[in-house]
Structure formats: C-alpha cells, structure tokens
Amino acid sequence: MKRICFVFIAILLFFMIPVVHAESKYLYDVIKEEAESGGLAKEYIGEHQDTVDNSGNDKIYYYQSTSDEEADGILSKWNLLFGGFCWEMFRTTDSGGVKLLYNGFPSDGKCYGSSATIGSYRYSVYDNLSGLGSVGYMYNRLYNYENFSLVTGYFGNNVEYNNGIYTLKDAVLSSSIPSDYKHRYFCKNGSMSCTEVYYAHRTNEFYKLTGGRNIDDFVYEQLYADDVNLYDSDFKKGIDNWFQNNMLNYQKYLENTVFCQDRTFQGVSSFDPDGGIMYGTYFYHHLDNAGFSDEEYKNAVKLDTNLKCNNVTDRFSVSNEKAKLKYSVATINLAEALLLFPQNYDGYGMNGSKVRGYNSGNNGYWLLSPYNFPGVTYGWHVSNTGSMYYFYGSNTNSIRPSVSLKSGAKFLSGNGSKDSPYIFDNIYSSVNVEVVNGTKEFTIEMQDLTQVAYEEEVTFKVTPIKGYQLNSLKIVDEDNNEIDYSETGNKNEYTFIMPSSNVTIIPSYQKVKNSVEVEEKPHTKAIVIEVEDAKAVVYEDMVKFTITPEEGYELDFIEITDTLGNKIDYKKTNNKNEYEFIMPDTDVTITPFYREIKKDDIINPWTRNYTIPIILFMLMILVL
DSSP states (O other), rough: OOHHHHHHHHHHHHHHHHOOOOOOOEEHHHHHHHHTTTTSEOOOSSSSSSSSOOOOSSOOOOEESHHHHHHHHTTTOOOEEEEEEEEEEEEEEEEEEEEEEEOOOOOOBBOTTOOOOOEEEESSSOOSSSSGGGGGSEEEEOOOOOOOOOEEEEEEEEEEETTOOOOEOOOOOEOOOOTTOOEEETTTTTSSEEEEEEEEEEETEEEEOOOOEEEEHHHHHHHHHHHHHOEEHHHHHHHHHHHHTTTTGGGGOOOOEEEOOEEEEEEGGGGSSSSEEEEEETTEEEHHHOOOOOHHHHHHHOOOOOBBOOOOEEEETOTEEEEEOOOOOOOHHHHHHHHHSSSOOSEEEOOOOOTTTTTSSSSEEEEEEEEESSOOOOEEOOOOOOOOEEETTSSEEEEEEEEEEEEOOSSSOOOOOSSEEEEEEEOOOOOOOSSSSSSEEEEEEEEEOOOOTTOEEEEEEEOOTTTTTEEEEEEEETOBOOOOOOOOSSTTEEEEEEEOOOOEEEEEEEEEOEEEEOOOOTEEEEEEEEEEOOEEEEOOOEEEEEEOTTTEEEEEEEEEEEOOOOOOEEEEEEETEEEEEEESSEEEEEEEEEOOOOOOOHOOSSSSTHHHHHHHHHHHHHHH
C-alpha cells in the first residue's frame, strides 16, 4: 500500500511540474556578454561605419585571440546554423546586427568547417593595372597607361595650365625620369609646354593628362568619382551567384550593412616625388625597399584595424548608388581579419591563426582589401593555415562569403560549439489584435502573422461591419512603444515595419454617424429634428421629428430616403405631428408632401369627411 501511494504521489508531482519551453536569445547579446564577462570577445574602441549614412550607434563587440589556446576557445563559441549552412559570428555591427563568415556545410547538425570556401576566382580583371580604378570589388578602367621611349627633354615638378596649354614648372633637363623622383611631369616631345602632359609613375608607366587635369585630379577621378564602381570583379560575381542560388529566401533576415574595401590613398605621395605604392588604407610603404633596411621596410608598413570606411565609393551596400551591391553579401576585409588575430608584418605576410585557418584540405581565400595598386595587382589572401599575405590578383583563389544578420536576430538552441552550434531562430515575433471598443463589430484581415521577421513589412486590412467605422488605430510593441504605420492606398488597408518584438494592433471602433437632411417643400411651416446634432446622428439611433405645415395645409405623406434612394420606414408617434425612424448607416433625407385643406372640409358637417359618422350618431339616438 505504501508503494502504491508513493507511486501515485510521484506521478502527481510529475504532472505538477510546469513545462518550460525554450526561449529565444539574442545573438548580439552572446558576443556582448562574452566581452563584458572578460572572455574571448572585446568591445571595439575606435571609429566605425557599418551603415552608409553612418547612423549606427550600437557598441561593436568582436572575438579576438592572441594564442592557439584562445583560438580553440573561440572556435568552440561562435558557430551558427543559418540558411542551411554553418557560419562564424565574428563581430557585431554598430546597427545592432551580427556579422557572419561562411563556414561550409553542416554534417549531422555539426559545424567542422567542411568546404568552408566557395569557387575559385581572380581578385582583379587586370594584372598590370591601367590606373587605380581598375582594382576593386567593383571597378572601372578610367585610364590606360602608355609606355614609349623617352627623348631628352624637360621634366617638371608641377604644371600650370592656361588657355589649353600645360607649362612645366620647376623643370630639369634629362634623358630619363630624374632619379630624385620629384620631377614627373613631361611633354612627349621634350619641350617645356604642350597641350597634353604626361605623368611618369614608373619608368615604363606614363599616364596622359588633358584638359587641365593634374595628378590630384587623376587620383580623385579613379577613387571617388560616381562611376568608379561600374563593373563587377570576378570574385564579386562568384559571391553573387552563390547567394542567388542558395540564400535568396533568407535575405529578409539580413541587414543593409557596409562591406568596406577602403582604397584610400595615404595622400598623393603614392604618385608623387617620394615614390610609393598604395597598399589600401591599411598598408603603405615606398615604391621598393631599395636602400632601406629590413627593419625600416617593416616599419614603413602600417597595420590598421580601423572599421571606419573613409570613401563613399568603397562603402559597398545595397543602398549606396556609388557602390551598389545586388545582394547584402560580400566578404570580410583586412581590418576585420586583424581584429580576430593581431599581427606584426614581416615584410611579406603575417603568421597563421586558427581562427582564420582551417583543415589543410580547405583552400585559402581572398579578403576584400587590396594589397597593392597600381602596378602588378595584389590582393590580401588568407591561407588554409591562417597566414595572411599578398597574392597576385590575376591568380585564382577561393572565397568565404560574409553576411550580417539584422538587429534582433535570435537563436533557439545550441551553445555555439562545433558539435552544438547555435540554431538561428527565424520565428521572430507575432502580431496580436486587441480591440478596445466594438469587440464583435468588426473583422480584421491579415497575412499569417504568427511568424514575422524583424523589419519585415506587415500589411493588414480592417473592415468594419455595417454601421461601424474605425475610430482610432494604435500599434504597440512589448514595451508599449507606439509603432508608426501608414495607409497603403487600398481601402481600409494599413502597413507597418515589424520591430524586434511582438506587437499588438489596437483598433477602436464606433458606430457610424451620418446626417439627417430636410428637403423643404412649399407650405412647410417648420420641421424639427429632435436630435442633439442632425449632422452626426449615430447608426441605429431612434430619430424623432415633428412637421408643422403652413396654415391651410396638412401633411399628405413623407418620404425618407438614404443616399442610394432606398426608402426608410417610419411611423407616427402619439404626439401631435411627430414621427420616428431608425437611423441607417448613411445620410438620410426627409421630404414632406402636403395638400391644401378646403373650407367645406372644415365647417360643413355633411361633407364627405363627416357624413358617415353623423348618420351613425343619429341612428343611435332613434334606437334609444
């Protein structure tokens, strides 16, 4: 008996235990909490720009390792399953999103970096570049360099342009480009003046300048002009094709982030007397290292982890007309890679890192950043061991796409490890309806609003039943903050942008109010509508009115019609000249019709109006 009681109590307690459902958690908070707890993530300090208009103001957090042990820790924390692929959450964005790096296909729900790269593509269309604009994620061939034999002539340190003629300034006579690298301008015929001037970037690379342009114009036009990004590079085409074939159904979860390929010059000196080549905003050193020690050569190179994107033409985004992407996808740049694993430059590349490298069976991959232009094209490359170095742009290399989840992205389960990656939660929020007034007096038509993504456009239609109209409409989030909405242009239809929480649509209804008009006919003395406001009579209210004809006339009949001409029923009350009807859901018009009262109808007892009653009265007297 005791055993039976014990089993019964155990079963009862089991069913009394509340069922706990898994709650979603924000992915942004995963990296934020790792940083705030002193873990393997840090808060970014410095300039940044993840939006085209620089409107982002959220804090940026990023993973960083300075040892193999820390790298192993990161590799067990940042794995995510999204869109059927494995991704690495390497940093947050200043707009509250989470930036991801592609990490291949999952195997039995696990993410071990299998096939972590896609395709094999060239970084640049051109090997020997024709001007600065020829390199980039997108490009335009604006200038073609020329190579010809020089004649003995003048080389100027600067030029002056007047009336269509260039004149060399501070010129020296030489049969070749002066060795001081300070006198670069020359006329092809060797004279002091010409209509077209050349600028010698190298001994065999001359750029023709016309129309008053100088080297500053040459630089500006190729990096900042509106048509800098006219064509797609090979590796952009590869990324776009992959996204189109695999991720189109998931682009609604992606934020409009900036992918920065900063081609900023370190001043015109890259094309000026002191020599120099542009190595992106991240690197700069002299044209070659002749005459410099290895240490000086290394010190001349500047590593930069700044996330500020200096040039509008380098802020690749779906909303930037000067650097417009087809989809919100590209790849990471050098600054982001350096944040993951800080490095010193050894004159060629940087040491490996587990957080950047994968199994030896995987290929290396391009970064978004250029290493060198113009001259022979180089792009930054990461090997399968995680080493970073420059690589010929005309060579083919693999790619790792990068996307950025919108603010509010959540996960349903997992701990971020390879064996148990976070599972992206695409069931973000729901839309509920709470009616303040008129609970049963309306219908509301909506799309399926039980699974709504952040920033998805929500369209709904409110259709009141007959006699009711919308009095007010409010949409609030979970914190009771009001959400802006607008009319779509279709009858009773509205739209709003979904926030990152559940929302409630709160419509309030009221009965329709319409007017009661009177069409006054001749011989009307007075018509009184016995309502508070004849211009705003509530649907289904009882409307009473009195009609007083002019003397000598009486009411023949009344017509009450709605706006469509339909007749409204009415009846007489017990009060003199008073009538009543039920107000419909439209305006109504009361039209009285009269007839004249003749004199004999009033004073002659034998008129047709009184003959029968009088005869009956007289018969009654005789009988009595």
